[in-house]
Amino acid sequence: MTAERTDDRIRYEVSGGIACIRLARSPVNALDLAMVRGVIAALKRAAADEDVRAVVIASAVAKRFCAGLDITELAGPAPDAIRTLVHELYLGLFDAQSELGKASVAAVNGAARGGGMTLAVSCDVILAGASATFGYPEIDLGVLPAIHFVHLPRIIGRHRAFELLFTGRPFDAEQAAALGLINRVVPDAELETEALRLAGTFAAKPEAAIRAGRAAFMRQIDRDYRRRIGEAAEDFCQIVTTAAAQARLRTFAEKGRAK
Numbered sequence: 001m002t003a004e005r006t007d008d009r010i011r012y013e014v015s016g017g018i019a020c021i022r023l024a025r026s027p028v029n030a031l032d033l034a035m036v037r038g039v040i041a042a043l044k045r046a047a048a049d050e051d052v053r054a055v056v057i058a059s060a061v062a063k064r065f066c067a068g069l070d071i072t073e074l075a076g077p078a079p080d081a082i083r084t085l086v087h088e089l090y091l092g093l094f095d096a097q098s099e100l101g102k103a104s105v106a107a108v109n110g111a112a113r114g115g116g117m118t119l120a121v122s123c124d125v126i127l128a129g130a131s132a133t134f135g136y137p138e139i140d141l142g143v144l145p146a147i148h149f150v151h152l153p154r155i156i157g158r159h160r161a162f163e164l165l166f167t168g169r170p171f172d173a174e175q176a177a178a179l180g181l182i183n184r185v186v187p188d189a190e191l192e193t194e195a196l197r198l199a200g201t202f203a204a205k206p207e208a209a210i211r212a213g214r215a216a217f218m219r220q221i222d223r224d225y226r227r228r229i230g231e232a233a234e235d236f237c238q239i240v241t242t243a244a245a246q247a248r249l250r251t252f253a254e255k256g257r258a259k
Contacts, residue, residue: 010038011060012045017053017203018196019046023119024060028067031115033081035070036088039119043096043104053203053210055100056195057123058107065132068114074143075249079241083233086240089115090147090233094226097122098218101211103202107195108132108173109188118147124214126181127195128173129188134181135170141252142245146232150225156180 009032011022021042023029039057046052059065073085097104106123113135120126128134136145145165152161156179164171173185186194202210239245 009035010042012042014046014049014052016200017051018056018199019049019052019054020056020058020196021046022058022060023066026061028064028111029059029061029116030067030070031089031119032070032073033085033088036085036093040088040092040096043093043100046102047096047100052102053207054102054199055104055123056107056192056199057104057119058192058195059109061110063110063131065108065110065112066116066119067111068116068118068137071141071249071253074240075246075253079237082240083237086233086236089118090229090236091226093118093122094229098222098226101214103199103210103214105195105199105202107191108134108182109191111135111170113170114138114145117145120182121148121151125183125198127191127198128176128182128185129191130173130185131188132173132176132185133170134173134176135168136165137168137170139166140168142242142248143240144236146236147229149235150228150232152181 009023009025011024013020013022019042021039023035023039025035043055046055069085069089074082103125104123106120106126108120108126108128109132110129111133112120114137117134117136136148138145148161148165152165160179173182176182177185240249
């Protein structure tokens with residue numbers, strides 16, 4: 001077994017042919033640029049390691065999978081800095097997952113919001129603990145859950161997707177499973193064990209078949225997907241830099257600092 005940190009935000013461990021990438025930025029795993037790049041670097045490392053046959057993305061923070069993008073990374077920085085962050089989360093993460101060549105499993109142990117949803121849905125399979133919750137709160141901050149416009153209607157249907165994306169309301173793991181957004185719900189105490197067990201099942205399959213089959217699967221289900229998420233990234237960047245969005249983001253960030 002090998003275990004180390006790629007930086008202070010990401011923990012990377014390999015055991016039994018499975019690479020476990022754990023988000024470790026307390027208190028809520030908010031995504032700044034370094035953390036997004038850390039996840040991407042860990043995925044690329046797993047892709048290059050012939051001893052790794054499957055990947056699990058999990059959280060080292062209790063009751064928090066990922067709160068989404070760090071608001072302080074969006075409120076105030078120059079537009080180019082925001083664009084870099086969003087392109088890394090949308091396109092860099094997509095490319096790293098597409099080129100992984102191995103099955104990936106998300107183990108959602110608590111709250112997943114916004115960019116945390118992006119991390120989860122980038123994986124091939126999503127398992128959630130019974131107490132996990134999900135949501136797209138971007139609209140309440142005056143910005144857009146833009147990448148989710150691309151895939152969510154295809155997963156759960158246009159009208160259900162519109163309701164979730166434009167109310168911003170949270171929903172629980174059972175509803176996520178009923179909608180087909182996640183594979184299944186497992187008891188909280190068994191989540192990581194089940195994620196590793198499932199990853200082990202994938203890891204035991206013929207390596208060449210998994211690699212070729214996953215690439216073919218991606219081509220069939222995600223035709224033109226990369227171009228569309230590139231457009232979504234631009235949609236996000238255009239709205240997030242408006243005066244109205246920046247005012248809401250600053251107010252939210254200041255409330256967070258006051259706690």
